[in-house]
Amino acid sequence: MIRVSDLVVSYDRARTNAVDGVSFAAPRGKLTALAGPNGSGKSSIVRALLRRADIIDGAVTIDDRDVRTLSYAELARIVAVVPQREEAAFPSRVREYVALGRYPHLGLWRAPAKDDDLAVDQALTQAGIGDLAERDTDALSGGEWQRVRIARALAQKTPALVLDEPTTFLDVAHEMAIFELLSSLARSGLAVLLVSHQLNLVARFADTIVLLDQGKVAISGSPADIMNAERLESIYRWPVVITRDPAIGAPALVPLRRPLNL
Amino acid sequence: MLAVANGAVSVSLAAVFGALRGHGDPTAIAIVRDLRLPRVVLGALVGAGLGASGAALQGSLRNPLAEPYLLGVSGGAAVGAVVAFAVGVSSDALITLAAFAGGIAAVFLALAVSRVGGRSTRGDMRTLLIAGVIVGAFANAAIMVALARAEPNTVRGALWWMMGSAADATWERVAWLTATILLAGGALVYWAREIDVLSLGEDTAASLGVDSERSGRRVFLLAALLAAATVSAAGLIGFIGLVVPHIARRLGLRAHRPLIVAAALVGATLVVAADLAARTVAPPTELPLGAITALLGVPFFLVQLRRSV
Numbered sequence: 212m213i214r215v216s217d218l219v220v221s222y223d224r225a226r227t228n229a230v231d232g233v234s235f236a237a238p239r240g241k242l243t244a245l246a247g248p249n250g251s252g253k254s255s256i257v258r259a260l261l262r263r264a265d266i267i268d269g270a271v272t273i274d275d276r277d278v279r280t281l282s283y284a285e286l287a288r289i290v291a292v293v294p295q296r297e298e299a300a301f302p303s304r305v306r307e308y309v310a311l312g313r314y315p316h317l318g319l320w321r322a323p324a325k326d327d328d329l330a331v332d333q334a335l336t337q338a339g340i341g342d343l344a345e346r347d348t349d350a351l352s353g354g355e356w357q358r359v360r361i362a363r364a365l366a367q368k369t370p371a372l373v374l375d376e377p378t379t380f381l382d383v384a385h386e387m388a389i390f391e392l393l394s395s396l397a398r399s400g401l402a403v404l405l406v407s408h409q410l411n412l413v414a415r416f417a418d419t420i421v422l423l424d425q426g427k428v429a430i431s432g433s434p435a436d437i438m439n440a441e442r443l444e445s446i447y448r449w450p451v452v453i454t455r456d457p458a459i460g461a462p463a464l465v466p467l468r469r470p471l472n473l
Numbered sequence: 474m475l476a477v478a479n480g481a482v483s484v485s486l487a488a489v490f491g492a493l494r495g496h497g498d499p500t501a502i503a504i505v506r507d508l509r510l511p512r513v514v515l516g517a518l519v520g521a522g523l524g525a526s527g528a529a530l531q532g533s534l535r536n537p538l539a540e541p542y543l544l545g546v547s548g549g550a551a552v553g554a555v556v557a558f559a560v561g562v563s564s565d566a567l568i569t570l571a572a573f574a575g576g577i578a579a580v581f582l583a584l585a586v587s588r589v590g591g592r593s594t595r596g597d598m599r600t601l602l603i604a605g606v607i608v609g610a611f612a613n614a615a616i617m618v619a620l621a622r623a624e625p626n627t628v629r630g631a632l633w634w635m636m637g638s639a640a641d642a643t644w645e646r647v648a649w650l651t652a653t654i655l656l657a658g659g660a661l662v663y664w665a666r667e668i669d670v671l672s673l674g675e676d677t678a679a680s681l682g683v684d685s686e687r688s689g690r691r692v693f694l695l696a697a698l699l700a701a702a703t704v705s706a707a708g709l710i711g712f713i714g715l716v717v718p719h720i721a722r723r724l725g726l727r728a729h730r731p732l733i734v735a736a737a738l739v740g741a742t743l744v745v746a747a748d749l750a751a752r753t754v755a756p757p758t759e760l761p762l763g764a765i766t767a768l769l770g771v772p773f774f775l776v777q778l779r780r781s782v
Binding site for chain 2: 258261262263282283284285286287288290291292293294295296297298299300301302303304307311312314315317321347364367
């Protein structure tokens with residue numbers, strides 16, 4: 212369980228707190244989504260969890276352990292994070308890349324053992340990319356690359372998994388495939404925290420949505436609770452309507468047009 | 474062995490082996506044991522140090538253009554040597570030491586400059602790279618100013634540093650360069666997996682349990698130590714640290730543990746070959762080794778590049 216309690220995060224030279232008293236929990240076996248407009252504090256919460264941003268007040272705990280009391284390696288053994296950006300300068304083999312997920316588990320000589328190989332095999336299978344193992348990472352498509360990154364996080368074998376905008380550059384099919392993968396991972400018992408601004412997709416997959424606005428929780432609850440036109444209009448500052456998806460009956464957000472008169 | 478046999482005076486391979494065992498013509502023994510062999514070994518060590526340093530830096534800085542000399546090490550070492558010349562030091566050991574101290578001082582200066590950026594740029598390796606370039610530029614300017622009013626002897630000494638040469642090889646130099654390379658190079662190989670993780674970027678490194686600020690700084694210092702040791706032993710030998718890691722990658726190596734070892738071997742081979750060329754192309758004149766490495770390195774690199782496409 213990932214628990215964020217009264218969290219305050221702020222950056223140097225910023226006038227307002229990036230995260231201003233946010234609380235929520237992402238329990239095991241559930242897919243929890245962190246949504247909200249750009250700059251609402253989603254990524255800052257992920258950074259605080261990784262101890263890459265200063266926690267001014269409150270706490271982030273994983274299975275009741277405060278992240279500030281853990282070493283980087285201890286933290287990496289209980290939560291795996293797929294960050295939004297990754298700037299690898301050099302390609303590597305997919306299998307070797309996924310094997311880096313075992314880094315926090317390696318012993319003094321940093322040499323992989325049998326368990327590590329096994330964990331890598333399992334991660335490749337779970338992410339459905341067993342056939343890519345011998346490819347170079349620079350020869351992958353966008354969808355394959357995201358699966359490889361998720362496999363690396365799965366190889367960490369942590370009880371909690373955090374993903375920051377994993378489908379930003381993907382087309383519809385790859386996006387759906389990633390969401391299905393995350394949903395099945397949550398059902399297998401992981402605590403999955405997904406940061407995403409794609410509210411409609413999130414509403415179809417997530418068990419709980421935490422909607423942030425200007426560093427605070429604007430509203431949180433089940434997708435049905437969240438998809439409220441008035442609340443969403445005030446958060447996104449744009450006219451919207453909520454419809455029902457005719458095929459599956461899930462609530463869907465439709466932003467309206469507001470043409471410019473130049 | 475070929476490199477030991479060839480030079481201004483050729484010694485047959487049989488005579489080389491003989492000399493190594495202490496047989497044969499005393500002149501041949503002297504040439505092989507005291508001149509050629511230490512020189513070849515020194516060249517190999519310098520190449521190995523630069524190759525390993527470059528491979529580690531490119532990985533941890535995530536920059537294919539990173540190389541040991543970009544860290545300000547070379548400029549600092551040259552300043553150290555020039556200052557030593559200028560104050561009239563003539564002892565070889567002291568000049569070497571001064572160059573080494575200058576190189577290390579430049580690295581710490583670069584680290585200090587990178588901190589000026591403050592906490593908003595904390596852990597950002599790019600800042601470190603820029604700081605190294607700035608310190609290097611400052612050191613070069615300092616050398617120019619110093620040389621503008623220096624005596625001809627000082628200028629010649631300084632030029633020697635800037636062109637690089639394995640000519641002044643002695644067994645003492647070989648011994649202490651070996652020690653440094655085994656120590657710092659070994660440490661880099663030990664932390665090679667951490668470099669693998671660092672090469673994924675700071676956020677990903679953090680998610681895998683690596684404090685990119687601390688371990689990045691560690692790699693930076695070790696790589697700088699290697700570079701400073703090679704510069705103090707043989708002056709500036711360009712291009713090796715930049716190109717050799719790419720050649721090692723073209724050989725199909727990806728993970729940094731084998732990559733650093735391979736870069737050391739390729740670097741050693743390239744420098745020994747370049748030094749052989751420097752001695753034999755236009756005897757008895759010796760060409761500057763630093764220029765030869767670039768002349769050899771560029772076409773070699775282009776061939777490798779073509780083959781892989």
